[in-house]
Amino acid sequence: MLAGEGVWEARNPAEQGAHSPASGRWLRRSRRRGRSGLARVAAGALVFVLGAGFIAAWTCWETRQVRLRSVEVPLPGLPRELDGLRILHLSDLHGRWVGRSHRRLFAALSGTRFDLVAVTGDLLDMHAGGMLPAIALIEGLVPRAPTYVVPGNHDRSRPEFRELMDALVALGAKVLINRGEELRVGPARIWVAGLDDATLGLDDLEAALRGRQARWCLLLSHCPAIFPQAAAMGVQLVLAGHTHGGQVRLPLVGAVWLPPGSGGFEGGLYCRDGHWLHVTVGLGTTLIPVRLLCRPELVLLVLRRQEPDR
Numbered sequence: 001m002l003a004g005e006g007v008w009e010a011r012n013p014a015e016q017g018a019h020s021p022a023s024g025r026w027l028r029r030s031r032r033r034g035r036s037g038l039a040r041v042a043a044g045a046l047v048f049v050l051g052a053g054f055i056a057a058w059t060c061w062e063t064r065q066v067r068l069r070s071v072e073v074p075l076p077g078l079p080r081e082l083d084g085l086r087i088l089h090l091s092d093l094h095g096r097w098v099g100r101s102h103r104r105l106f107a108a109l110s111g112t113r114f115d116l117v118a119v120t121g122d123l124l125d126m127h128a129g130g131m132l133p134a135i136a137l138i139e140g141l142v143p144r145a146p147t148y149v150v151p152g153n154h155d156r157s158r159p160e161f162r163e164l165m166d167a168l169v170a171l172g173a174k175v176l177i178n179r180g181e182e183l184r185v186g187p188a189r190i191w192v193a194g195l196d197d198a199t200l201g202l203d204d205l206e207a208a209l210r211g212r213q214a215r216w217c218l219l220l221s222h223c224p225a226i227f228p229q230a231a232a233m234g235v236q237l238v239l240a241g242h243t244h245g246g247q248v249r250l251p252l253v254g255a256v257w258l259p260p261g262s263g264g265f266e267g268g269l270y271c272r273d274g275h276w277l278h279v280t281v282g283l284g285t286t287l288i289p290v291r292l293l294c295r296p297e298l299v300l301l302v303l304r305r306q307e308p309d310r
Ligand SMILES: [Fe+2]
Pocket: 092, 094, 122, 152, 154, 242, 243, 244, 286
């Protein structure tokens, strides 16, 4: 239709004649806009690719790092003889080597003295890896201090579970599966108890505390969710792993996911009526071999006697 064509022509100056000064300006502006739009898209894509590459490289790098963190735990009623006791807490190796033959791990511990080692499960991984990293780790720790081990859900899921536990006992480690035993530290005594894995329903806290002779009790558990129950039963300090701190953490958000059995505890120290829980984010990874804002760690816990308020 002629009328329609007229309207169309009026809206498109380029079609009004190549020699019109107005249409020339419109064409130049239009081409400039097109070029700058394309440049913005290309720049955005480049920033996205570089950002994604940086984050991928960072997560792989972070997964290979290990740090030694020192934490003081204020404990009311801690016997004076135990003031200053140093516990090395580590967890969740997941069948990995931390450097060749654990060189990075033992370098991080170089020159550090500890009185007791607590290993809170998942030395093995249900998806990958073998027993050798776990055996080498325990072999390197046993000569330095009494070493206690409890199993995790990944250990329990592997056919080599029994073989590994037997190998650790042969190395001199104390494997605590729903049982406890007394440890003498100078004139003081501690009841060191350990639980089987709770995610599989194998834990038995009453059995672990049965026969408890020392008043002061340390409990090792793979899953931290047991803490409220253990505190109610008079356990002064619970050590746990399992959460990996979420493994991938986001600023202002924290852990993006926590496994069942975490009980809402991500990592670090928690207190309830003078009873304490320490959750380590562990050493290894599972499912996806990356960590973000959650570096692998060894933790040196230093117990401090807290004087009662007068
Ligand atoms: Fe784990």
